[in-house]
Amino acid sequence: MLHTKIIDTEKAKIQISNAEKFIASSKFGASIFFTGTVRDFNENKKVTGMTYDSHDAMVIKSFKEIYEETEQKLNIKDKAVYIEHVKGYVKLGEMSIIIAVACKHRDQAYVLSRYIIEEIKKRSPIWKKEHYENEDSKWLKGNPINNEKI
Structure with a gap:
């Protein structure tokens, strides 16, 4: 059972x-909710927000592939x-x-x-642009936590 979606921040949050409703079932004994949030500092810079861009169809395809291979x-x-x-x-x-399982x-x-989450970071075409206190901004490189196999 899988739900995937790209949320346009101008229309929804x-x-x-x-997520709770989707994964709720008495056949499961464990649930995990992972949320990623925008933090205020990165690489010694004061972050004021983040802009995400993506190739939506390819992102959804990658989410499905990741799910199927598990x-x-x-x-x-x-x-x-x-x-x-x-x-x-x-x-x-x-x-x-949000990833709820x-x-x-x-x-x-x-x-x-x-x-x-590790596979999404490695494989999904999602880009992020940090906005800084001094009104500068920068597109960031992809950065998986590590290359270890899980």
């Missing part, structure tokens, strides 16, 4: 309640996954992504959630 790579068959990412300007502290067991939920 990510709602955790939508059965074989992680051996997690029964699961619910909800992924939404924003496109547009996001203020400090606001969510840019539900599985039978907690270890599966932790592994699945971590795998999904």
